[in-house]
Amino acid sequence: MADKPLGRPMKFPYTTAAQIAQFPFKFHFQNQAYWKFYVISLVVCLPVFYKLKKLTNSPGNVAKWEEARKKEAAEHH
Template sequence: MSDAPARPMKYPYTISAKIAQFPMKYYVQNQWIWRYWMAGILVSAPIFYKIHKLANSPENVKIWAENKRKEEASHH
């Protein structure tokens, strides 16, 4: 087998070539949206985790199951 080409293709026409040649580092360093997106994930992750824990607490699961049981009983 031969080694990888010494220079990239002029026009990357395959998906893997497009991904390999995409200048992600440039975009992360020079566009504000990437920094705010990453910061937003870090800030919102604990909030969503807390909501998840509250929604799936044993008490809430019992209430939900009871409500679903009543709803299904009213349809039959």
């Protein structure tokens, strides 16, 4: 009984939930190059972002930043 859909789809879904439920996600994922390029760019950029994060949060860089902030605070007071 639960496998049979109740009623029929609306000709124009008025509510946001109905619009999302009827949106052809599978068709768009298979036929638009955007999603393929999005995944490729994520794979390429994530290692770069990880290396940049490690570089900027290194202990030497953090100590240098704190020293610069202390020096700046001393000049303002």
